[in-house]
Amino acid sequence: MALDIDKRETDSSWMVKAKGDVDLYTSPALRGVILKLLAKGDKALGVDLSEVLYMDSSGVATLVEGLKVANNAKTGFFLTAPSESVMKVLQLARLDAVFEIRNSV
Amino acid sequence: MANVNDYVIEVRDLVVKYGERTVLDGINFRVPRGQTFVILGGSGCGKSTLLRNIVGLMRPHSGRIFINGQDFTAMNDRGRIAVRKKMGVCFQGSALFNSMTVGDNVALPLREHTKLEESTIEIMTKIKLELVGLGGFEDFMPAELSGGMKKRAGLARAMAMDPEIICYDEPSAGLDPIVAAGLDALIRKMQHTFNLTSIVVTHEMSSVELIADTVCMLKDGRIVEMGDMGRLRASSHPFVQQFLDRRPDEEGEGGSEYLRSLTGGD
Numbered sequence A: 001m002a003l004d005i006d007k008r009e010t011d012s013s014w015m016v017k018a019k020g021d022v023d024l025y026t027s028p029a030l031r032g033v034i035l036k037l038l039a040k041g042d043k044a045l046g047v048d049l050s051e052v053l054y055m056d057s058s059g060v061a062t063l064v065e066g067l068k069v070a071n072n073a074k075t076g077f078f079l080t081a082p083s084e085s086v087m088k089v090l091q092l093a094r095l096d097a098v099f100e101i102r103n104s105v
Numbered sequence B: 001m002a003n004v005n006d007y008v009i010e011v012r013d014l015v016v017k018y019g020e021r022t023v024l025d026g027i028n029f030r031v032p033r034g035q036t037f038v039i040l041g042g043s044g045c046g047k048s049t050l051l052r053n054i055v056g057l058m059r060p061h062s063g064r065i066f067i068n069g070q071d072f073t074a075m076n077d078r079g080r081i082a083v084r085k086k087m088g089v090c091f092q093g094s095a096l097f098n099s100m101t102v103g104d105n106v107a108l109p110l111r112e113h114t115k116l117e118e119s120t121i122e123i124m125t126k127i128k129l130e131l132v133g134l135g136g137f138e139d140f141m142p143a144e145l146s147g148g149m150k151k152r153a154g155l156a157r158a159m160a161m162d163p164e165i166i167c168y169d170e171p172s173a174g175l176d177p178i179v180a181a182g183l184d185a186l187i188r189k190m191q192h193t194f195n196l197t198s199i200v201v202t203h204e205m206s207s208v209e210l211i212a213d214t215v216c217m218l219k220d221g222r223i224v225e226m227g228d229m230g231r232l233r234a235s236s237h238p239f240v241q242q243f244l245d246r247r248p249d250e251e252g253e254g255g256s257e258y259l260r261s262l263t264g265g266d
């Protein structure tokens, strides 16, 4: 049920790494971090999903919201290395084509 | 074979009474994670009552129900509410609130039970409606939907909280066969995609063939046969054979059902 969120800065982007489960109870924290970094408006934002084991639709909705805010601000927004189960959830919501998905961090 | 912890639902020696009358008597079964368990039987045999006990809307006279290995029947109200958040229920009819839009119906459990932001809830609602083939219908009122669409909206609402378990009471009742088949396909898709453990109450044989991993046949509050469809077909129980052949009931159960529908009582 726990979710750890790390952030780090690279030359070109902010990277947010989520570790654990993104669910109804933990996704508000992820949302907070994503929206705060996007509000800086200086760099693209990547969300590293490689260590997310479970993501429910609140997690998907959080990513959609992040993408929307980034698009409005004309900032880049991408996902990296989603696990198979996360990919399945994105596909089902027909969002796998909506996001820029990178294979490695 | 699934290990013990992977039985999401286990019902042990369940007895349910309404007043003095026993309607379920000695029910035992368990459902592995990700499987669809179908409860089949004639009208009045106790199918809805069994479902109400599984989802914790009723407390049994005796026996136990375990959800994820925890004794649901022994929990206090707080524990039961926590467990129930993991379960979605599609009631007979669609049980949508007619005074609310379809979107508000779907969003309701999220608004009541989570601290998610409204913006997140709105996106989730759209995703759920998309999932059941009702993308773009969030601002419609239930009265503007067809019977099949209402059932789909009810399913979207049952899925609102991303449940582990979903229970359907007669999902295709009252629908024409094509719409009913579409709903069966949707039930199957939900199960596969989310590894949902599903309980489906029905008396439609055509549905059973399509969706069931295990079928449990109830008669007069007892299980008369249980297993996959092959086992049911091979059953020597006359009631099972009669049901599979869809022969009219010699005892005239259909007649009493008709009477009930005319008089509105039991």
Ligand SMILES: Nc1ncnc2c1ncn2[C@@H]1O[C@H](COP(=O)(O)OP(=O)(O)O)[C@@H](O)[C@H]1O
Pocket (backbone or CB within 6 Å): B018, B023, B041, B042, B043, B044, B045, B046, B047, B048, B049, B050, B266
């Ligand atoms: N709330 C109730 N109070 C008393 N008797 C009930 C109640 N609900 C159902 N029953 C009776 O219990 C039996 C089983 O009902 P039910 O579970 O609704 O059957 P099914 O869903 O298989 O048609 C029926 O005889 C019904 O009349």
Ligand SMILES: [Mg+2]
Pocket (backbone or CB within 6 Å): B047, B048, B049, B092, B169
């Ligand atoms: Mg019923």
